[in-house]
Amino acid sequence: MKEKIKLGIFEGGATLAAILVVAFCLLPAYVEKDTLSLSDFQIIFGNERTDANGFLIFAFIVVILAILVDLVGTILTFLGKLNDKGSTIFGITGAFLILLGGVILTCSILISGLDKANSELGLIQGNWSIGIANFLVIIFSLISCGLNYPSAIIILHHKDLVDKDNPKKTKAVNTDSKAD
Numbered sequence: 001m002k003e004k005i006k007l008g009i010f011e012g013g014a015t016l017a018a019i020l021v022v023a024f025c026l027l028p029a030y031v032e033k034d035t036l037s038l039s040d041f042q043i044i045f046g047n048e049r050t051d052a053n054g055f056l057i058f059a060f061i062v063v064i065l066a067i068l069v070d071l072v073g074t075i076l077t078f079l080g081k082l083n084d085k086g087s088t089i090f091g092i093t094g095a096f097l098i099l100l101g102g103v104i105l106t107c108s109i110l111i112s113g114l115d116k117a118n119s120e121l122g123l124i125q126g127n128w129s130i131g132i133a134n135f136l137v138i139i140f141s142l143i144s145c146g147l148n149y150p151s152a153i154i155i156l157h158h159k160d161l162v163d164k165d166n167p168k169k170t171k172a173v174n175t176d177s178k179a180d
Contacts, residue, residue, distance in 0.1 A: 003113070004077055004078070004080055005078070006150070007077050007087060007150055007151050007154065008074055008077040008078040010147050010148070010149075010150045011070055011073045011077050011090070011091075011094075011141075011147070011148070011151055011153060012137045013049060013057035013070065013076040013144075013145075013147040014098070014144045014145075014148045015067060015068045015070035015071050015073075015144075016096075017096050017098075017140045017141075017143040017144035017147060018063065018066050018067045018070055018140075018141075019067055020136075020140045021063055021098070021101075021102055021136075021137050021140045021141055021144065022063060022067070023039050024132075024133050024136040024137050025039060025040035025044070025060075025105065025133060025137065026039050026040075027040075027131060027132050027133040027136065028131035028132060028133060028134075029041060029043055029077045029108060029109065029130070029131040029133035029134050030109050030114050030128065030129050030130070031128060031129045031130075032118070033126060033127050033128065034127045036049075036115070037060055037131070038131075039131075039133060040096040040105060040108055040133050040134075040165075043056065043109070043112050043114065044057060044059075044060055044105075044106045044108065045057070049114065050113065050170065051062045052168075053108075053111060053112050053166070055104065055110065055111055056104065056105065056108055056173070057106050058104075059100070059101045059104035059114075060098055060101070060105065061101075061134065062097050062101035063097070063098060063101035063102065063105065065097050065101075066094055066097035066098035066101060066144070067095045069090060069093050070090075070094040070098075070144070070148070072090070073090030073091070073094060073151065076090070077090075077151070079113070084154050084155045084158055085155065087151045087154050088151065088152055088153070088154055088155050089149030090151060091148045091149070091150070091152030091153070091154070092148075094148045094151075094154045095144075095145045095148035095149065095152055097180070098141050098145050098148070099141060099142070099145045099163075100143070101128075102137055102138055102140070102141020102144075102145075103138065103141065105137050105141075106134050106137050106138040106141075108134070109130065114128075118174055124163075129177060132180075134152055143166070
């Protein structure tokens, strides 16, 4: 299989994983015992308990940017329009953005202050719990980041291939001179 197609598949996987990060924001992230369940979207954009949070909105925008970067990288890779430098830039940028946004969104309960509303003791006693969204967001952020890795290091891979084909011949220098 051609290298560009392989890179395109990895970039496409990274795009899909980043889209799933946004989709998982619809799932419960904060669950109170028998009364309330809040999704990441409700925590980000406001709900009956908290107002909209600018830092979480920033993180959501960063994840959307990661999706766009990965999508453009995927399309350009499949079309053969990206050279090694461009592929590396798209790979590093996509990995950085999805990692940054995913980590911040995973900490949405802490950033919004919902953990202080019922205290950490309430978590231990089972009055509230962390929902499945927090786990899936970070897992798929890491998957997307990992799938960006091949594109991010393509320059180094090609340099290694060149070095493997043309090994430098170095002469061993004898530095074992003994004084008489």
